[in-house]
């Protein structure tokens with residue numbers, strides 16, 4: 266078994282085992298904090314404790330109730346987004362529909378190679394409007410390494426493009442390859458919407474895929490990233506609370522001669538471990554969310570460039586005669602009489618630019634919602650799940666600048 270396939274098998278197995286372990290651990294933690302510490306030690310100390318301890322163990326009703334109430338609130342806050350994430354994974358994980366030639370049953374080794382061999386020719390743009398003598402900007406785009414040869418190989422194989430291109434060229438801008446076609450996934454046999462990534466573990470293209478998470482038993486994507494973030498933040502608070510409370514009372518029990526309670530110490534160690542994991546994950550997701558990166562995009566953000574097809578707007582006869590500053594593609598690829606012709610400029614971002622960065626606050630709102638209640642509770646989907654008519658996801662100032670530089674906008 267190849268290493269990537271072995272890793273995927275491990276991830277799939279872990280996605281079943283880890284949620285069960287989590288539920289079991291939380292059950293034991295609840296017993297320890299509520300029953301063993303809250304009731305048996307603080308609320309109604311048993312006569313055995315009184316006999317064993319070197320000092321009197323008095324009932325502390327207020328402390329017990331406060332600990333139990335805060336524990337239950339944090340447990341509920343952590344559990345709700347966890348269940349919501351789990352429910353979304355089962356019902357609406359954000360998969361892209363497969364095409365008729367999708368590679369459903371083939372093992373990974375038999376699937377199409379990811380990249381073209383180095384001796385293969387560089388694909389030619391299908392647009393008849395592409396410039397024969399490109400400008401420096403276009404030349405730079407043309408000399409850049411061909412990022413995605415899949416659409417062209419797909420076109421050659423099937424002679425005509427897969428259906429569904431109209432969903433892209435009906436918009437004002439979309440991510441494309443250097444020829445102006447949307448990115449194509451040969452495994453799913455379909456076009457990839459902006460920010461879509463093919464997930465090997467589930468064998469599907471996933472909208473705004475973030476990562477495959479064994480802790481929640483599935484894929485984190487546009488539909489559940491918000492709930493996942495709420496879960497890890499509340500999990501950090503929940504484990505921190507237990508860490509502090511248990512550390513205090515373990516120390517107290519040792520001090521008054523009761524010795525070390527293995528139950529309390531076991532959950533204390535688990536709390537410390539999960540706290541550092543959950544806090545680290547919370548910090549990482551929040552940081553990426555404020556910059557509008559998914560985990561996948563964050564991995565390649567350093568030198569990543571995007572080709573973006575940008576609608577040039579209605580063309581006047583005079584403008585159509587002028588040579589544009591950019592390569593273009595015109596849709597439909599095979600126009601029929603009376604078809605609505607839409608021309609797109611093929612523009613390229615600078616290395617490391619994120620065209621979807623709207624600024625930290627707006628990035629946060631697009632993920633978490635526009636009210637405090639949405640930030641705190643797993644009620645609504647993220648606003649960016651409502652894909653607009655003009656864009657799959659809102660573009661930021663980077664696209665405005667590219668439009669200006671290409672002469673497509675004066676703003």
Ligand SMILES: [Zn+2]
Nearest residue numbers: 450453463470
């Ligand atoms: Zn795919």
